[in-house]
Amino acid sequence: MYLQTAHRVVTESGAPELLHKWKQADRASNAGAKPLIPLTAVLTLFVAHALAGRPITYDELASTLRLRLDHDERVLLGVSHKPGTQDQWYDRAWAAVNRVIALVDPYPGPRNVILRGGAWESFRDRTQTPAYAANTALMLERFDELINAVVQASISLVPPDIWSAYEGSIAIDATRVRITGRPNAASANGDRSNPDPLSGRYTRLGSHQGLGAGTDEAAYELETAVSIWNRPGESDRFPSLVTAVTMHNPGQLIGHGARLIGFHKRLGFDRFLVCVDRAYNGGTIETFHVPARLAGAELVMDYQRPELGLQGWYxxxxxxxxxxxxxxxxxxxxxxxxxxxxxxxxxxxxxxxxxxxxxxEEGTRTPxxxxxxxxxxxxxxxxxxxxxxxxxxxxxxxxxxxxxxxxxxxxxxxxxxxxxxxxxxxxxxxxxxxxxxxxxxxxxxTDAPPRTEAPRPSGSPRKPQPIRFLQKFAHNTPEWDAHYGMRNLVEASNRLLKKGTRFNIADPDQRSGRGYAFTYLSVALVVVADNIHRIRVFFHAEAKRADDASKPKTRARRRKDANGNPLPRRQTTNTGPPR
Structure with missing residues (x-):
């Protein structure tokens, strides 16, 4: 059941066509033996493992390929019927996953050693070259395209009559994704401490970019856009799902909010609300506010105290x-x-x-x-x-x-x-x-209008662009409170993704591959599985609501007769005048 659902979502997403196109563009010729595990099968197995609550590790993938698939499921995935030991299937799974990663990896490099000294300096210098930077930009585009195609295909499992009730509003936020190993040095010049040399440091404070504290963790941040209710309280019209994702090093979210909005807009929404926290509206207008406005998004956001009051003029x-x-x-x-x-x-x-x-103590306080x-x-x-x-x-x-x-x-x-x-x-x-x-x-x-009773905000010598502060509702009004409160839906969504009894993206032991590409691929496909789970939960709740509505509203009496049966309710007497 899990495998068929995962295969349907991956196939309908267009991911097989994308992988094939990129494979043809990157390879010199079509020579070579046919792989035992197709590229599309890797995505399907990742989603199926997440749905089944199994880790996405090479050992678990090998066990599934060797023991858990029947004949029809192998045919469905295109997986070879060739026999093999656990170690052989482990190697085959590793090779298949890395064929997918090679097509989308924005940060290729060694992941089996910890780079120090000259080895790190050499690799760091290579990442600064124009060729590496150009490859990174291309692969980030590919990766986000692939992942969001599968994420949005999971939404297609919602029946059209249910999904049509959704008007497109979203809340966006980031959540920590820990990786194994110690965090790298905060300085780019320092030796690496993690086998993933380009991974970042996470702290709960501020922008979440660790600067060298002993409590920092090796991690990435997953950005998610989550559908929210059309109006506060409308929790039973459609399920709240993740509609778009990206991933980056902690604190380095510039441009990612706009990318989430862009991918969300592909679902067909022309005008919609976007609820964000201060991390997003505190960015530059060129990387967030302007793209969001041009995409048709109207913001619901909060401000730091110095930003309140006069914010601009026209x-x-x-x-x-x-x-x-x-x-x-x-x-x-x-x-x-x-x-x-x-x-x-x-x-x-x-x-x-x-x-x-x-x-x-009493009497110890000074005047x-x-x-x-x-x-x-x-x-x-x-x-x-x-x-x-x-x-x-x-x-x-x-x-x-x-x-x-x-x-x-x-x-x-x-x-x-x-x-x-x-x-x-x-x-x-x-x-x-x-x-x-x-x-x-x-x-x-232009200059400030005459008779302005205060200096420009923050003492800026230039006129502020009001779009940086513009939002849909008047701040601190009941209407704003109700809509901004729906940002809790994205926080609840991220919390459920990290919950140990569910999909548990917070535990790095649930995935065995290293590097940005494996982490993003495995975590994002867990989001796909979680969307499927949320759709199932929504319809279970809908069925329960319908069942409760069909039950009689009058409960049985607590008092019972000698045989243990509830006593009948007294009939209403006619107290009106005789006719």
Whole structure:
């Protein structure tokens, strides 16, 4: 059953045709014996092993090829009926896997030794050559094309009437994929400590790029795009699946968010939401925001505190906390979001200081410490009232918010209509009277408008491009909270992929090959198996919902008669007037 399902997905993905095309392009001639294990069979076996909960190791692959396949399954895969020992099938599996890897490996090099000294310097210099860099770019394109073709083929198992309910919104995030061995030196000049010489270091902090701490781990990061509900709470209309993947060294995610969006768009979506964390919107606009906008994506994202408040301007408009507002909005409203974040941070620090002070023995606090305790207690006590006032300012921003008119154009421009001038809290002073304005995707570099009450964000001498902050919903509103909360779906998805009782991509012992190519191939095909599992779980839950709906709503009485049967319910009496 697992093998047939895996074969169907791999065959319908177009992967066999891609592998054949690349094989023909890379080989000098068609001479040579026919392989005992075809290239397509490797992908199928990887998916089938993941579905069956078996490790993707050469020893397990050899056991499957030698013992677990019957005649019809060998014919289905095109695997030779030639007999052999476990060691012989191990070698055959190793050779077949490496034939696939040779067609897509962006970082070819030694993986059976740890490079040190001159050996590492020689290989490192080779990776800096134009020829190696060109091969890396080509192979990354091939690899992502192959993997995402199979991932998206697994989605085709969802019946069209179910999948058609999905409107295309996704959340994207990265998750750690550990590899065996110690992490390499943080410096490119340092000797290697891992048989995979180009693998990175992972840390849980910051951008996740390890810089040499003793707690760093040898790892890659798998980027996934996961389908989210059309609207918060719609959890029963379609399954939440991984729609696109990429992989990279920890912290080196530049360009990968845009690649995920590009592959996701191939499923046929023209306009869709993308929920991201700060790691993505903190990148450059050329590598994420602009490609995402041109692909039809509208972002839902959060900001660091210094980024809140005034984020850009265009003619008589201000970009404030991700949305366009008229420039005559009161300044305390412009800064309300930043003030609220600052208040929350101060209160958190005050609570922490008070908790630490409570551990000191009575009578040991100095007068200065007692005054600090009193100030912290006063801040904590006044915080609710201050928070209510700031939230009221955030709520009143809606009177000054520009209203999107239709969808963004193909070039990323968006038309907006002005808010109702009868409802502002201060007099309107537009530069010129008009009902609407079209804001281009990129704003010309101009000076700040007159009477700006604060310097440019972060003290930048140049005008910021508002697209870096632009998002669909007003930040910190209930609508934004509900949609940004759906980013939990990608975090839950990555957590399930690493769960030990499921597919367990967190355990490097579940795969025996070394290097970026084997790791990416095995982990991504585990994602395919997980998609299949999620589809199965969705329909089991759907069947249970239908079964529960068909059951009577009235439960049996707890009291029973002498024979142990529930007592009948009392019939409703007619208390109306006689007729």
């Amino acid at each position: 003619e008589d408009l201000f970009m404030v906390d991700g949305n366009w507002h008229v420039r005559w909005m009161p300044w305390d409203m412009v800064m309300a979001g930043r003030d609220l974040e600052e208040l929350n941070e101060k209160v958190a620090r005050a609570r922490g200081a008070l908790k630490a002070a409570s551990r000191d 200065e410490q007692l005054k600090e305790d009193a100030d912290n207690r006063a801040l904590v006590d006044s915080a609710p009232e201050l928070r209510v006032a700031l939230l009221k300012l955030l709520h009143n921003r809606s009177r000054y918010r520009m209203k999107p008119h239709g969808l963004p154009d193909a070039d990323g421009a968006q038309r907006y209509t002005y808010p109702n001038e009868d409802r502002p809290l201060v007099d309107a002073t537009p530069l010129k009277r008009r009902q609407s304005v079209t804001i281009p995707m990129l704003i010309p570099e």
